[in-house]
Amino acid sequence: MGVSTSAPEDGVAVVTVDFPPVNALPVRGWYDLAAAVRAAGADQEVRCVVLAAEGRGFNAGVDIKEMRRTAGHTALVGANRGCYDAFAAVYDCEVPVVAAVQGFCLGGGIGLVGNADAIVAADDAVFGLPELDRGALGAATHLARLVPQHLMRALYYTSRTVTAEELHRHGSVWRVVPRVQLLEAAVELAREIAAKDGSLIRLAKAAINGIDPVDVRRSYRFEQGFTFEANLTGVADRVRDTFGTDRESVGTDQERRS
Structure with a gap:
């Protein structure tokens, strides 16, 4: 359980997240993910990073249970900072990042894939931001990508959520494959990217980020301010108190497909 890094072949690093049962990450998990992505990108032998996850879903966002059992706003602040750090690590990674998405990709998961360079998805993948149902705001910056x-x-x-096939039609998902082929397909794309010159691919990543029309870090930080306001005024607690277990919430989100 946690975050691990492997090297399936030359030039490719796979960073894998595993936080059962639904990959709802605790505060420490977001920081560990950020550190792993940065380390992989800084490795001069690596020319592409694949971001993957174990289990039935890619990411269910922050650990609401951790937030509930932590007094005050410590967990909220930690989750917001941790998400910001992880999203920025993916966006700023020195080499391209390919997200391999299966099952549900919700909340913070949208922040991760929205900052990735390419997305390969399983045919069972669904994407969405159930933030308003969870007493939170944020990641519209990344959904807009x-x-x-x-x-x-x-x-x-x-x-509501959208399917991988719908995102493929919009051009934001590179390829949709059967779930059993997901990691293979993501590594295949990473392999093609990693075949480029390492120095040049780093320059290309920096150049593309430099012409981005939206500063995703500042835009997301602006959104987070409204999450704090919702918490300080009690609105977030009122909504969160009606939120069910992680298992129930994921099931509900998957039923709300467009």
């Missing part, structure tokens, strides 16, 4: 503006707003306000 996956779908057009008005669709992003409708998905955000309703907490």
Whole structure:
């Protein structure tokens, strides 16, 4: 359990997240993920990173249970900072990052894939931001990188999810494959990227980030301010108190497909 890094072949590093039962990451998990992605990108032998997950879903966001059992706002602050750090690590990784997504990709998962350079998804993958149902706000910055503006707003306000195939039609998912082929397909794309000159691929990553029309770090930080406001005014607690277990919430999110 936790975050691990492997090297299936030359030039490719796979960073794998494993926090059963649904990959809802605790505060420490977000920081560990950030550190692993940064370390992989800094390795001069690595030319592409694959971000993957064990279990039935890619990511279910932050650990709401940890937030509930922690007095005050310590866990909230930690989760917000941890998510910010992990999202920035993916975006700023020195080499391209390919996200390999299966099952549910919710909340913080959208922040991770929205900052990745490419996404390969299993045919059972669904993507969404159930933040309003969880007493939170944020990651619209990253959802807006996956779908057009008005669709992003409708998905955000309703907490609905979209399928991998729908995102493939929008051009934000590179390839949709059967789940058993997911890691193989992600590594295949990573292998093609890793075949490029290591120095040049790093320059290419920096150049593409440099022409990005939106500063995703500042934009996401702006969103987080409203999450703090919701917590300070008691709105978030009121909504979170109605939130069920992680297992129940994931099932509900998967049922809300467009």
